[in-house]
Amino acid sequence: MRVQERSEVLDALETTPPRWTGAVVVLLVAGLAVRGARGADLPVACAWVAALAIFASVLVLGGGKRVADLALALAPAVAAAAAGVSAFGLASTLSPFEAHEPGGRVMLALRVFVYALASFRVPVRDGRAMVATAILGAGFVASLVAHGLVVALVVGVAIVVRRFAIPLAGERRTPSTRRAVAALALVSALAFAASFARSPLPPARNAHQQVDDWLARDNPFRARAEALEWAKHEDPPGEGHLALASIDWRLGHVEAARRVLSKVLARPASEDVMRRAGELSRAWGGGSP
Amino acid sequence: MSRPALERAAETAFMVAGLLALAGVVMHHMSILGDGFWSVATGRWLLAHHALPYVDPFSYASVGSRWTVDSCGRGVLFALVTNIAGARGLMLACASVEWLAASLLWLRARTLFARLSLLPLALFYVQVDAQDLSARGQVFGDLGFVCLLVLLARVRDGKRVHPLAVVLFAAVWTNLHLSFLITIALPLAFAAMTLLDAKSARPPVHRWLGMSALAALGTCLNPYGPQYLRFALGIGFDPSTSHLDLFDSPSFHDPMWLVGPTLGLALVVARGRYGDDRCRRAEQVLLLAFIAAACAARRYSTALIAADAAIAAALLDQVQLGARWGSTVVALQAAAAATMIPFALRTLLEPHDPYRDAPVDAAIVARDEHAKLVEAGVMLNRVVDPLHWGGYLQYAWNGDPTYFVDGRDHLFLFGNGVFDDSTTLWNGGSGWSQLLDTYEAGVVLWVRGTSLDASLRSDPRWRLVHADRIAVVYVRANRPGL
Numbered sequence: 001m002r003v004q005e006r007s008e009v010l011d012a013l014e015t016t017p018p019r020w021t022g023a024v025v026v027l028l029v030a031g032l033a034v035r036g037a038r039g040a041d042l043p044v045a046c047a048w049v050a051a052l053a054i055f056a057s058v059l060v061l062g063g064g065k066r067v068a069d070l071a072l073a074l075a076p077a078v079a080a081a082a083a084g085v086s087a088f089g090l091a092s093t094l095s096p097f098e099a100h101e102p103g104g105r106v107m108l109a110l111r112v113f114v115y116a117l118a119s120f121r122v123p124v125r126d127g128r129a130m131v132a133t134a135i136l137g138a139g140f141v142a143s144l145v146a147h148g149l150v151v152a153l154v155v156g157v158a159i160v161v162r163r164f165a166i167p168l169a170g171e172r173r174t175p176s177t178r179r180a181v182a183a184l185a186l187v188s189a190l191a192f193a194a195s196f197a198r199s200p201l202p203p204a205r206n207a208h209q210q211v212d213d214w215l216a217r218d219n220p221f222r223a224r225a226e227a228l229e230w231a232k233h234e235d236p237p238g239e240g241h242l243a244l245a246s247i248d249w250r251l252g253h254v255e256a257a258r259r260v261l262s263k264v265l266a267r268p269a270s271e272d273v274m275r276r277a278g279e280l281s282r283a284w285g286g287g288s289p
Numbered sequence: 290m291s292r293p294a295l296e297r298a299a300e301t302a303f304m305v306a307g308l309l310a311l312a313g314v315v316m317h318h319m320s321i322l323g324d325g326f327w328s329v330a331t332g333r334w335l336l337a338h339h340a341l342p343y344v345d346p347f348s349y350a351s352v353g354s355r356w357t358v359d360s361c362g363r364g365v366l367f368a369l370v371t372n373i374a375g376a377r378g379l380m381l382a383c384a385s386v387e388w389l390a391a392s393l394l395w396l397r398a399r400t401l402f403a404r405l406s407l408l409p410l411a412l413f414y415v416q417v418d419a420q421d422l423s424a425r426g427q428v429f430g431d432l433g434f435v436c437l438l439v440l441l442a443r444v445r446d447g448k449r450v451h452p453l454a455v456v457l458f459a460a461v462w463t464n465l466h467l468s469f470l471i472t473i474a475l476p477l478a479f480a481a482m483t484l485l486d487a488k489s490a491r492p493p494v495h496r497w498l499g500m501s502a503l504a505a506l507g508t509c510l511n512p513y514g515p516q517y518l519r520f521a522l523g524i525g526f527d528p529s530t531s532h533l534d535l536f537d538s539p540s541f542h543d544p545m546w547l548v549g550p551t552l553g554l555a556l557v558v559a560r561g562r563y564g565d566d567r568c569r570r571a572e573q574v575l576l577l578a579f580i581a582a583a584c585a586a587r588r589y590s591t592a593l594i595a596a597d598a599a600i601a602a603a604l605l606d607q608v609q610l611g612a613r614w615g616s617t618v619v620a621l622q623a624a625a626a627a628t629m630i631p632f633a634l635r636t637l638l639e640p641h642d643p644y645r646d647a648p649v650d651a652a653i654v655a656r657d658e659h660a661k662l663v664e665a666g667v668m669l670n671r672v673v674d675p676l677h678w679g680g681y682l683q684y685a686w687n688g689d690p691t692y693f694v695d696g697r698d699h700l701f702l703f704g705n706g707v708f709d710d711s712t713t714l715w716n717g718g719s720g721w722s723q724l725l726d727t728y729e730a731g732v733v734l735w736v737r738g739t740s741l742d743a744s745l746r747s748d749p750r751w752r753l754v755h756a757d758r759i760a761v762v763y764v765r766a767n768r769p770g771l
Contacts, residue, residue: 096541099585100531104538112581115554119573124562137554144541144550144584218352219705225727251729253668 097147107150114157115140121165129164136160207233211243220247231260238269242276249284258284296619300401303622306629307408311391312384313636314415315422319384321376321643323680323696324425325367329379330683331358331697332368341512347683349671349691350728351702357520359698361512362464363426376643383424390432391415393439394598401618403605405625407598413548414594421535421588424643426466433462434592437472438599441479444496445568452503459507467521472504478578482571490566520701527700529708536586549593553580556600564604572600647681648734651760655734658754658764659690662731669765670731676711678734678760693728717741722748733763 099105118136122129139156143149207230214223224247230240241264248257261277261284268274327347334342335358345356358364371379395411398404421427436458443450462469480497509515530536539546557573557580576596583593610618655672662670672692674682679695686692699708710724717740725733733751735741737759745751745763755762 097538097584099538105585108581108584111584112577115557116574116577119557119561120570130558130562133558134555137551137558140554141547141551144547214706217705218355219350219707221350221728222706222710225723256668 095147097144107147111140111143111150111153114154118157118160121161123164126164129160132160132164207240208243211247215247220250223247224251234269236267236269237264238273242273242280245277245280249280296615299619299622299626302626302630303401303405306626306633307395307404307411308388308392309633309637310408310629311395311411311415312388313633314412315384315388315391316641317636317639318415318419318422319380319387319641320423320646321380322423322425322646323677324427325379325383325423325680326647326684327680327695327697328360328364328367328425329371330368330680330687332364332366333372333687335361335365336368345702346688347686347691348679348694348702350693350705350707352705355701357513357517357698357701359467359520359524360426360463360465362461363429363466366465367424377641379424380641380643383428386428386432387415387418387422390428390435393432393435394595397439397599398602399606400608401622402608402610402614403602405618405621406605407602408625410552410594410598410601414591414598417545417549417594418591427468429462429465430468431591431595433458433466433468434471435595437475438595440500441476442599444476444500445492447492450500452499455500455503456507456510459504460510463508463511463517467524469508470518470521470525473501473508476501476504479571479575482574482578483568485570485574486568491568491571524698524700529700529704531586533699535588538585539583539587539590546587546590549583549590549597550580552597552601553577553583553593556597556604559604560600564607576600646759647685648678648757648760649681649685650757651734651755651762652682652685654755654762655732656686656690658732658762662764663690667731667765669726669729671729672732672734673714673725673728673730674734675715675736675739676708678736682734693730714741715739717744722750731765735761735763737761 097104097108099108115136118133122133124130136153136156139149139153143153207226210226211223211230214220214226224244227240227244227247231237231244232240234240237260241260245257245260245264248254248260261281264273264277265281268277330347334346341358341361342356343354345351345353367379370382374381391411391414394414395404395407398407415422418427418431440450440455440458459469459472462472476497480494480501483491483494483497508518511517513520524530541547553576557576560569560573560576579589579593579596582589655674659670659672672682672690674692674694676694676696679692680697682692683695694703694707694711697703703711710728714721714724721741721744733741733745735745737756742761745761746753750766751763752766753761754764
């Protein structure tokens with residue numbers, strides 16, 4: 001029964017090495033092309049994840065012969081990587097785990113989840129299973145040192161769970177194991193890809209909004225700096241000068257505020273600006289803020 | 290000497306040596322940094338005014354009208370201790386609190402073998418905490434967490450925990466450190482975790498829920514009442530908090546940070562096989578949760594070591610050594626005592642200057658230079674300082690003059706962009722010059738050897754007026770108007 005199941009799995013995965021090679025190369029080239037166009041590592045990461053997921057599937061479900069096929073299939077990728085490691089995102093996979101990296105927390109949750117899966121599903125009295133789980137613990141720690149090794153951890157958990165797991169009541173073993181491996185590979189791929197995501201830049205804001213924002217945040221110093229830049233580009237003096245004068249007054253720079261206001265009163269940009277400058281001038285009088 | 294007497298002597302020597310070693314390591318790393326100084330200064334303000342402040346009199350750049358004091362009780366306590374025993378007394382008091390936390394952790398183990406095995410972990414607990422160890426609220430957070438683990442263990446074991454003790458415990462913690470929220474969260478989380486165990490292997494869930502509710506009640510006993518919880522939650526869960534260096538992942542290329550997770554993962558496996566059946570799965574999940582927390586943020590590494598130690602103590606207590614190991618354990622205890630006592634005494638007797646990390650002389654120079662600029666009517670006259678020295682300036686200057694930033698609270702007081710700008714200045718990135726102009730800096734009191742120091746040194750618009758072991762003071766060479 002087991003031989004037959006394995007045979008079915010192999011049949012499902014059966015392809016020739018050139019086809020694997022082609023798929024991997026196409027993925028990498030496509031990834032590089034998109035990366036060049038969009039300046040992001042995400043497609044390259046996806047390509048690597050796809051290649052590694054294939055590797056994991058064959059390792060778990062196929063056996064030794066398929067591993068050799070995959071090694072051959074991955075040869076172009078490895079050769080390309082040797083020519084420019086960082087271009088393929090490999091350098092970053094050797095860096096230590098950092099939760100603040102995009103997707104970092106998801107990857108951490110994945111590590112904990114798969115380790116819990118292995119710890120809770122292996123029989124506690126089985127010495128070999130204990131050793132296997134301890135090795136997974138070492139894999140967990142290794143994946144903190146070089147975060148790319150999380151893929152190896154996931155593969156290791158899949159192997160250990162498949163070999164040692166206590167079947168749950170009523171479990172149909174083979175299909176559920178296959179689904180579990182597929183789900184783990186998918187989650188791993190998504191989480192790994194997410195770790196390369198970049199958050200978009202906020203949209204640019206105009207000077208008026210910036211001044212208002214800083215004032216709303218109760219930072220008159222920043223608001224003044226924005227108002228000063230705004231005023232520098234105003235001729236004749238208008239809203240920017242009025243904002244600058246008001247903030248100077250608030251900061252206690254009485255003379256500077258009056259000086260700016262006098263410029264507005266002398267040559268206002270509009271009737272409205274003239275009126276508001278007059279109101280400020282009357283309100284300030286001869287006093288201080 | 291008879292054999293039992295020899296064993297008792299070895300045990301006593303070992304216990305004394307262990308406690309001394311913990312005290313020595315704690316004292317070796319103890320210092321007073323910004324947080325300690327601003328706590329003292331704030332406490333002095335509270336003692337002088339007998340009221341809660343709303344307007345910040347210390348910093349010119351903060352959101353001046355929205356000051357909620359973080360941990361009033363700690364401020365008052367620190368101020369009282371400093372007023373009575375000086376800064377050195379404050380160091381000693383805080384070292385005692387941290388020592389108590391480490392000792393409680395160690396003494397969770399009951400058997401000699403367990404204590405012998407657990408002592409290195411207790412010492413390592415202090416070592417891991419060393420980077421952030423100073424006279425500040427964190428020492429109360431560390432002690433509170435260890436006490437909370439003890440309370441949780443009592444509830445797990447079905448022992449009686451007086452409701453008033455839980456309320457008082459939470460109230461005291463709330464007034465001493467912001468980490469008090471865990472008194473509510475951890476029992477709730479552990480209640481959820483126990484649901485993974487068989488019904489026969491867990492205490493009734495209502496006991497955890499009751500403990501959490503009593504703790505919630507206790508947290509309301511503070512000068513701000515229940516709304517202080519909102520303040521703490523805001524600080525704790527705001528995304529900006531996770532960007533503080535304390536909440537960065539540790540550098541896993543340094544093996545020290547791998548010890549806690551490695552031990553935790555090993556204990557997850559060991560706990561699955563050994564020890565009491567009660568709450569087995571819950572304790573495994575608890576360990577995994579703290580492993581995740583410690584991997585995500587350096588701050589939780591001590592909590593992970595504490596959780597590791599609590600689980601390890603229970604497992605080690607169950608190890609039954611054969612009679613032939615008895616003499617080995619005695620010999621190991623004697624050897625450990627002989628090694629540790631000289632080391633502990635040496636570290637305890639070494640001089641501890643409470644101001645070793647404070648810019649004492651530079652602060653005097655900076656204040657004088659600021660006064661000169663004000664007297665000369667120069668408009669760019671404000672003092673800019675790094676965040677971690679703001680606390681000392683609050684302590685030394687008491688609001689005259691005001692300064693740029695300190696470490697009181699990055700979200701409400703300095704969440705107006707000042708915290709981010711201070712980070713930019715600290716990193717010495719581009720834009721430092723514009724930032725100094727923006728905040729109308731006339732005097733810069735900074736850390737010697739940093740990139741901003743190098744930038745100012747090579748900039749003809751700034752003049753170096755003071756340099757000592759740790760600090761530099763620069764004044765604007767030209768004095769433009771605004």
